[in-house]
Amino acid sequence: MANASQIEIRPLKSADLESAARVHLAAFPESALTALGLESVRRYYDWQLTGPHDALAIGAWCDGEFAGFCFGGVFRGAMSGFLQRNRLYLAWRVLTHPWLALNPLFRNRLVSGLNIYRRFRGSAKTSTTTKPAAQPRFGILAIAVNPKFQGFGVGKQLMQVSETAARERGFTLMQLSVNTENFQAIKFYESLGWQKSLVQEIWKGEMLKPLAER
Numbered sequence: 001m002a003n004a005s006q007i008e009i010r011p012l013k014s015a016d017l018e019s020a021a022r023v024h025l026a027a028f029p030e031s032a033l034t035a036l037g038l039e040s041v042r043r044y045y046d047w048q049l050t051g052p053h054d055a056l057a058i059g060a061w062c063d064g065e066f067a068g069f070c071f072g073g074v075f076r077g078a079m080s081g082f083l084q085r086n087r088l089y090l091a092w093r094v095l096t097h098p099w100l101a102l103n104p105l106f107r108n109r110l111v112s113g114l115n116i117y118r119r120f121r122g123s124a125k126t127s128t129t130t131k132p133a134a135q136p137r138f139g140i141l142a143i144a145v146n147p148k149f150q151g152f153g154v155g156k157q158l159m160q161v162s163e164t165a166a167r168e169r170g171f172t173l174m175q176l177s178v179n180t181e182n183f184q185a186i187k188f189y190e191s192l193g194w195q196k197s198l199v200q201e202i203w204k205g206e207m208l209k210p211l212a213e214r
């Protein structure tokens with residue numbers, strides 16, 4: 001099985017996205033995106049790779065086999081842009097798989113996705129400026145490791161490379177959102193020095209990692 005020295009990290013190319021989508025399906029079996037199928041997931045990551053973002057998209061290979069990936073950086077419309085670019089494909093997907101609408105998780109995500117899309121369209125029509133964040137943050141949009149390779153240091157290496165890139169780009173803060181019941185991922189992040197960020201003493205899944213100067 002993999003050990004740290006056999007793990008190779010390199011930038012993702014478009015040709016790697018189908019492998020990334022397969023890992024997404026295996027690592028997030030219950031996500032709404034997974035329910036839409038492999039090609040929808042591939043298109044989601046294609047938007048993150050080719051859209052107008054300042055992103056770092058990296059993959060991990062163990063003995064030549066694709067093992068995991070991480071998308072980090074500053075994303076502009078990670079969800080709204082994906083929905084916009086693929087609206088016809090996604091509409092067709094839902095229409096030809098109507099049972100998806102019966103899945104409450106999928107329905108909730110679909111409604112929140114459509115709300116994001118509507119807000120995005122509304123703000124694109126009415127506003128030409130975007131408010132800068134108080135402190136620019138390097139976000140971790142997605143990280144996933146094939147279950148077969150989990151627990152062997154792949155995720156840790158992906159995060160270390162992302163963190164190094166964030167420092168090199170001048171960021172002093174990293175940020176991510178995690179499902180508050182994803183205890184495996186929470187332990188993973190905490191082991192790497194991430195802290196829960198509370199709002200009025202309630203934790204809704206945001207985690208931060210300040211990047212101290214070295």
Ligand SMILES: CC(C)(COP(=O)(O)OP(=O)(O)OC[C@H]1O[C@@H](n2cnc3c(N)ncnc32)[C@H](O)[C@@H]1OP(=O)(O)O)[C@@H](O)C(=O)NCCC(=O)NCCS
Nearest residue numbers: 027144145150151152153154155156178184185187188191
């Ligand atoms: C979370 C995830 C990316 C971690 O990747 P990984 O390759 O399995 O993690 P690593 O082997 O690099 O673990 C690094 C450290 O995290 C901690 N860790 C990882 N998995 C853990 C678990 N299940 N329980 C407790 N600690 C864990 C350990 O401290 C480990 O360090 P150590 O091996 O030196 O003790 C991976 O489990 C995954 O893909 N999960 C499903 C998708 C997901 O939830 N992604 C995050 C969404 S926000």
